[in-house]
Amino acid sequence: MPSTASVATTSSRPPGPTTGVLGDLVGPVVRALGLAPARRHSGRPGRTHIEVRGVATPGERSTREDLVEELLAVPGVQGAVVNAVVGRVVVDHSPDVELARLVGVVEDVERRHGLDRAPADTSGKHPADVTPWSRQVLALGVDLAGLGLVGVERWLGLVPLTRSIPPLLTGTLSLLDAVPSSRSAAERTAGGATTESWFSLGSATLQALGRGPVGLVVDACYRVVRADEAAARTAAWTAWDARAPLATHAAEPLGPTQRPGSLPRGPVDVVGDASGATALAAFGTVAALVPERAAAVLLAGVPKAARWGREAYAAAAHRAVADLGVVSMDPAALRTADRVDMVVLGEGLADRLADAAATVGRVVVVDDDATAAAVVRLQAAGHGVALVSADDDEGLAVADVGIGLGAELPWSADLRCADADQARAVLLAVAGARAASWRAAVLALTGSAIGAPIAVTSSLVGLTGRTNAPVTLAALAALGVNTWAGRRSVGEGRIRPL
Template sequence: MAGSVASVLALPGRIPARTVPPDQVRTAVSAVARAGGRGAWFLVRAVGGATAGVTKAGLHTAEGAGRIVTSAARHGVFRAMGAPASAARVGHALVDLHPRRHTRSVWTGHGRAHIEVRGLAHGGHLQERLAKAVTRSLRSLEGVRWAEINAVTGEVLLAFDEGRVGIDRVLDTIRAVEQAHGVQDADFPWAQPVTPGDDVPVAAVATELLVDCAAVCAGAAQRILRLPPLPRAVPTLVAALELERALRRPLMRRIGPPQTDVLLSLVSAVVNGLCDGVAMPAVDVASRMLLLGEVRARREVWERREKDLCPGPDCVPHTRPARHLRARSRPSGPVGTWEARLEAFAPLTAAAVLVLTRSPARAANALLAAVPRAARYGREGFASAVGRGLAKRGVVPLDPTALRLLDRVSAVVIDSAVLVNHRQEQQGGRIDPLAVPVLAAARATGAHVVLTDDDRIRALLSLADQVVGRGERLADRVCELRDLGEGVLVVSGTDAEALAAADIAVGVPGAPGVEASWSADLVCVDGLADAWCVLRAVTAARTVSRGAVQLTLAGSMVGILFAVVGRRRGMVHALTPVHMASLLALLWAVVAARRVTRGGPALGPWSSAMHPGLEASGGDVEQPRPPRATSSSPQRSP
């Protein structure tokens, strides 16, 4: 597919421009109208008055860029650079363009620290020797109360007296041990998430926001001073890189997948700002502000809840659950499916516009309009807003990338132990009042619901599509679902292996004094109410992604129409419908995310019948529907 894009870009610019015949124009307009549908024509009617509005909004954004820059720097870069050592580490992290992450993650606060150790991913006897040497050396330091290796995160956790030993000395001790074992040059995989309290993610997003603000200012200056735009081939090449994964693979192998996505996003914002004005970078500024809010909320909830996750050395896991490779890839989701279709559709559309109009510039505009920006903004904006909302509720996101997979969940696996009210354990293990709302939320996702067999919740087993027998390991069932191509979300308290095998792992602490597993992506410290909120977000994520894809289709179709029949000097307006669709998708995603992360589950008739006298706690919840029969595994009756 990369060759098809390259062939379109390489078409000679010597093709003589000519006026498009009226019959061809009518045919093109009719075809695009049928493809775009009612949503496309809505944008056609709105785009005339919105073009000036987008320009004015961009100019206002440029005027306020100074305030945004100051706020972003205050909350991100400046805080991270409070000390010279922190400033140097943040600076190295921002330019860490390697196939594997070179900068270690460090968090310290309240007399505690989480620090990544090089070489722990090697496994075997080297890992054991290195872990023992690191902990022994740190315990020997005056002022260190305890130190343990977290085998799941690859970090050393320690508590120390900040007045007697500083973090610089701790880091020097760790480096000395790494050098003694020959792992001082070992890197970290990009897939390994950094500590939520690390300043580097905040500084990175703040830096990206500064670049977007600069792009807005550059676009506004170009519009006001009437400077010539960049050649059309430059944004077209960037669009080709965004559309075609094959063209991005060499860059991904060289600097890593996350860095590639960030780099392309920043380059796209700057290039389009210098070529098409302030509209696209202005929308990107809004998206970055949401992301900045998410990473700040993630750091704040970590600082509040870190002691709850790890009150002492006994809670640190010394073994890492086995990682199981997928036999089949997870579902693509609405956005991924649309992007896969565009890899073939976009180059063909650009080629058709070129043949129809004999204008390389119009073909380039058609290719730019086909980039699914609205779909990506919608999915990313929803994930950022949900992450911020969950963090404000007290959910600790150990791995925020899990929130980007919410629209790809097709199976929900719940460890029945989390549905038991352990405070009533001595009275027979009474079912938690929130168990039914959680199961109702799981079924409302439309996903396949799996429960583990447990006598304490026998009355609820009929609500599941499958029941995992007592002699079967939950992790094996999760791996089986993954091998069938399912996107699996697991809710469990202490089953670290099942959580590690999941695509999205939701940890719910069990009995008092039992900490949630470090293998979880999202830790619901406050229990089932937050797990219910996560399941509601799964349902909303799929709806938001589908709507964002529809907005993408409408904006792209209208943009292609403008590329074909628009005025020659006004061809830049071909991207205006795309920018409007992106903004609408972003706003809709934020509203949907705030709706699902506020409030709590209500106790419906089922819960009230099992627990008379309990009152509703607010919010809405769908009642359980009849269980579905499955062909792969028969349902068990209680």
């Protein structure tokens, strides 16, 4: 599990005396599949974090006040605060207070205020949420089961199941997952967490049933890197929460924020979309002329190395900064870092961080009370913008990478740093993202450039396997080199080995 803290989900009603353990085991799996809403909770002896629906709305102050009042009335509860930014109520209590009692209070208050049908948090962003870790471990289990199946087939001399899996199905799913525009469309329709769940598990299942051991091993390596990231985020959060006074969790809801325009496209986006369009065009042409080669042509064009390389760098960089104590509130932040070319600093931070910020791109120093306006202005001009601030919640919320700094640790930040050294490490990680994405994009193009001639000219016997080999090996190379780069991004000698 990601940490020693209790991290689980519950159904919408409190667990009974015989269902709590089963719920703790099954809940994360169900949640990883995206099958049902659940009420997240996490904590340690004496402190519990419980998801509350609807409290992020600025007009729900009465709900937050009633919730705290009701929880304080529970015998054994010593304190309670609502963090409206992350949608949790944090309760300090004696060890004999039952979770079911606390969840019951939360649900009663939600019903009284008409929030019981408000949507549950499905983002998986909160670092205490076990769902991202469970999702990757579940996919890893499918990969390992597939390797076992391949071994049994070969040992017993059975006809491989791989012959029954249409290569076109595997190629289509891989292309939809790897092409940034198609994946973004799926995320807008189904939500990011659900899309990630089904692509992860669908890809792992087809790998297990439809490809050889090399693809399964590579996919398993990818799942290990992603699971390690989730575990690191949870561990950093747990360590911080163990030291944090209850009052530091209190946070009012943020006002509405919207980026002025789209985030600039990075190397992975440009190459991924171009490769996807080329693969589809080539597939259509070849399908009309030589249908038996069409699926192989589609597989050759999958830009898997591009997406996996960016993911690998972000995951490893998250592990690196988490080892230093940085708390990551949004795992997407370092995945957009390859498009950041501007850093905004308030005058109070310029002396300490300007050199590290300069490794990212151009540094803009403004008055401490003008950072939010500077971020919006630069975004409107077409830049990707990172902001380092101790107290600008509005600016941190709208920035493409928001880095909070200081004892108060602003809740709107994507990455929360206790001191300047941690902030410098995050800036160095952001600085390495663009080069990592270029490496991944070049490797994706290389894999396709090698695979395409094979798809068109090679023998039809075993064609899809030979075509897919360079694409898979390019993805492995991107995974390996960018995992290494991400781990080293904050500086040698400061990183614990995996």
